[in-house]
Amino acid sequence: MHIQALRSQATNKRSIISSINLIALETLPLIQPGQDVSKEIIKAITSESISIDDGDVIAIAQKIISKSENRYLDISHLDPSEEAMTLSTKIDKDPKFIQAILNESQKVVRYRMGVLIVEHKLGFIHANAGIDRSNIDQLKNIVLLLPENPDESAKKISESISQYFQKNISIIITDTMGRPFRNGIVGFTIGSHNIECLLDERGKKDLYNNELKVTQIGIADELAAASSLLMGQAAQKKPVVLIKGYQFKQNNLSDSRSLIRSEEEDLFR
Known part of the structure; x- marks a missing residue:
């Protein structure tokens, strides 16, 4: 192409x-x-x-x-922190998924229902720390990190x-x-x-x-x-x-x- x-x-x-x-x-x-x-x-x-x-x-x-x-991560093994639990109720996302995002981030910049914007450890601002679930096998609770x-x-x-x-x-x-x-x-x-x-x-x-x-x-x-x-x-x-x-x-x-x-x-x- x-x-x-x-x-x-x-x-x-x-x-x-x-x-x-x-x-x-x-x-x-x-x-x-x-x-x-x-x-x-x-x-x-x-x-x-x-x-x-x-x-x-x-x-x-x-x-x-x-x-x-x-860079696959099985989030089912993560133990959500108090911050992850609090954010999960505010934006209606799996607290284990939120914990994965926090682990890859320097800080939370913004959030609203369904969206979490963070400063990634690499320095740029990104939704969900760039963590992806698309185009990977979803039979398990696995995500793909940057x-x-x-x-x-x-x-x-x-x-x-x-x-x-x-x-x-x-x-x-x-x-x-x-x-x-x-x-x-x-x-x-x-x-x-x-x-x-x-x-x-x-x-x-x-x-x-x-x-x-x-x-x-x-x-x-x-x-x-x-x-x-x-x-x-x-x-x-x-x-x-x-x-x-x-x-x-x-x-x-x-x-x-x-x-x-x-x-x-x-x-x-």
Whole structure:
């Protein structure tokens, strides 16, 4: 499956992008604990005869990373705390599920009936700490946690695929989230390697020679959102998307944490 996105970018001292190409891998198996995601991606790319170039970005849904890293949790064994019990009565959720959320969180930010918004241990604000019950076997009371260190997971996959193809490959690991003031979930980046996640345009000039004061572009989140169009949220089974033609500054020191707004600057906390 392909998406070609036409785009003109008139930023100073950067190449103008006229198009990017998004390709969803079609032949990935259902990932099991212990399975090497990078090897499965290499197999799919090879079997589908897709060419790999320097600067390609591979977007990977966090769910297959979590599955490969065996981030499953049987919540039936959890002992809910007093906080979990109190929240369960306020939002009408299983206290054991709430305890799993609290275990993965730094603090509760907001809640209302059916919804618990927390600051995840990784730093971002997320509903239910990103804990998921969709697309996993529900015969037992099992949930799937986010990867423990998505940036490190992205680094290992980037290095493995880059070495195999002898190309400079970047990785983003994606999830979906809701947004203040907007309906609908969108893709965002929770882990990355070898990509400039946040493009700082402050100090540059616009078309009318005005200096940009606050403009920062969440490049990795934009690519994650575009990739989510192909990944889908139900039974599409396309958790990996190859992004070709996006020109950016590759930087091993830039990771997904650069996208997290500090609490002091966050108007919604």
